[in-house]
Amino acid sequence: MSKPARHVLPQERTSKNMKKTSLNDIAERLGVSKTLVSLVLNGRGKEHRISEEVCRKVIELAKELNYQPNQIAKGLRTGKTNTIGLIIADIANPFFGKLGREIENEASKHGYRVMFCSSDEKAEKSKQQIGMLMQGQVDGFIISPPTGSEAQIQELQKRKIPYVLVDRYFPQIESSYIVVDNFQASYDATMHLAKQGYRRIACLSTQSNLINMNQRLEGYKSALADSGLEVLEERIKTVSFTHEKNDILLAIKQLLQEEKERADAILFTTSKIGIMGLECIHSLGVKIPDDVAVVSFDDPDAYRISNPTITAIAQPLTEIGSQSVKVLMELMSPSKEKSKPQKITLKTNFIVRRSSER
Amino acid sequence: MSKPARHVLPQERTSKNMKKTSLNDIAERLGVSKTLVSLVLNGRGKEHRISEEVCRKVIELAKELNYQPNQIAKGLRTGKTNTIGLIIADIANPFFGKLGREIENEASKHGYRVMFCSSDEKAEKSKQQIGMLMQGQVDGFIISPPTGSEAQIQELQKRKIPYVLVDRYFPQIESSYIVVDNFQASYDATMHLAKQGYRRIACLSTQSNLINMNQRLEGYKSALADSGLEVLEERIKTVSFTHEKNDILLAIKQLLQEEKERADAILFTTSKIGIMGLECIHSLGVKIPDDVAVVSFDDPDAYRISNPTITAIAQPLTEIGSQSVKVLMELMSPSKEKSKPQKITLKTNFIVRRSSER
């Protein structure tokens, strides 16, 4: 009885990893089948009425051999990876970093891990990243989709791959999403400035047609109108993602210096712009809030230790994170195949600090 | 000729995913073997002298069917996942967020993805996370090991699982690591304060015996000694990870108010402590640098927009990130099985700003 020739893997196992124990090892040592071991170790022993005696033995040996089920093999068999793909603009941006952390926490409660990709707000990048992760690596996605990524999202839709959008969405595509009420947040912030007596309120935003940014602009404009203030196009500046630093300096100079009617307040629509904007303001020697008041979306650490402290529109990151995971979990559960997309809009938290005092 | 009964997966495939195309689909449609298709699609057609005609056909059909190789299946077969496990304290902490981003960038150049876990500096957490990811999910680890995680690292060592440590390491364990010269950085920063004429220089650090923190303390003490200044234990305060906020406020009060000989400068050994510390200092109405000078490790955005701007010890995050991936890649390459651990110490960048001006 000659054994059939054993195939040898390219990376020889023996030197590496000291041969991890597999289901088979346990089965052989105990003289039972893999089936039984698998059942027992998955806690389905009782249900299959396997004797307590046998169960105990299996569990003991598994512990002794420090058995760790190979998730890859499990994944191949079951079609589940227990992994979420997270596509955001930049994990180094504290806004997304904090969001990522909240998603990690909630995912972990459901037994899920997360894989992240930074798209830098570039549609080509997110397309490549989604494509890569779609190759059987993740069970679903949480995505903050960049400008121009509609087709990718539609592709996910078409392929019935579970996903939820965060921070922004595409109105023409039926998706689940978790966002904040950007219009209201922006409206309230601008009203606050107007009530404090500021008359020449400017807005510095990003050059994108993403819905969240558009809504922030609209909220700003509406508040001006409702306060009897004029909406001047030259007080609305937008900056690109790529040359942000220069663009912002230029915009702020125009807002504060070159015009006759210089702005007496600025609304920043993201913390990234806000932080750079504040640097520019300081470098120009302009005083906050005496020369110009400042309000910004998001609430990074920097705004609390800034002097003066910066009035902020804080987003409920914990809730955005946990809700996005929860909704994704529902989409991924086999039972709820036909459930409607969930569209969740959360309130922001307006924190008045010294930068907008009169 | 009755077909053998086809097994049906629990999650019925037909409704989901519209049956992704597999190697087999292509092979069948073309009337060739899976082997051939696999070879061609992996660019090994020439090498195996498969006719150009056939190669072209395979590649064409693959494109047409939008074939995406199933990475899980590939992983099971080859034992490689092309994924790195990243264990850091907290992805929401901008220091680790930026590091994560750099690691992501470099990993992507090598065709790798990254999975992150936040350990909150808790050994139990990192143990659980490493254990989870070790179940065939990642090819190697980049870890910022918390206090008390020596055994976990030794376990990786024992199992010959590739890993590299960042930010800190355990001197008693032979590992590859990428760190900065913490002693020198701290020494230089303290000397800078001494040269500016500050005499009562305090240090606020974390309650941990991690080597990086110890070295920062040692650098501080050495510089005091070399400047002819006394090292007073009551000027060295440490705070726990859990109650940081309260601890810091208390420590700063003690440093600045309750003592007769109040501190005239403070060295913060992390940006997390630094940011909270600055908040406390502001809330106490103490002026920087007139009442107390400030220097901090790390260089978050906050330090540039703070008023005054904060003198910082910036770590070369790009290089730490890229080096850690490069070293890990070497460890994971089958050729270099026996190479010695790489121990890399990088220089920090001292940025003098207004918070330490005299």
Place this chain on the structure above:
DNA sequence: CTGAAAGCGCTTACAG
């Protein structure tokens, strides 16, 4: 109560 067998989608040593 338990086991033999199929199969997830790949890669690769081997044979021709």
Place this chain on the structure above:
DNA sequence: CTGAAAGCGCTTACAG
């Protein structure tokens, strides 16, 4: 130049 077959480590429908 090409294919049949084994096998990575699991899970599960089916048979007894």
